[in-house]
Amino acid sequence: MECNNYVGSQREVLERLSRNGKAASLFWNVNAVRRLSFARDGQLISSEEPWEEADFGDDPEVAAALDGLDFGDWRHTNAKGITAVTRFTGRVLPEDDLTTAIQDMYQ
Secondary structure, three states: OOOOOOHHHOHHHHHHHOOOOEEEEEEEOOOOOEEEEEEEOOEEEEEEOOOOOOOOOOOHHHHHHHOOOOOOOOOOHHHHHHHHHHHHHOOOOOHHHHHHHHHHHOO
16 A cells, blocks of 8 residues: 555556566556556566456466456445455455554554
């Protein structure tokens, strides 16, 4: 989670973060612009706006992360994107950490 100009969604950053495994990012802003990105072993796999027509390619791990998530339905789009990030990376952000980070951003 960041509040610094979507740095974590940039190709160079995702590639560095994934050099020893996997990294993923869901970026969104106040204009409802979103970017869902996946990287592995220092390479960006895909990065798209998560809408119904988005083509994330044919990587099996990305496909598994997106399985069953309906981005054609605009409801809960951020939750769906975070679900995809969690599935792809195999990491869960603890609720307390998320709550604290969100509160810190708005104080």
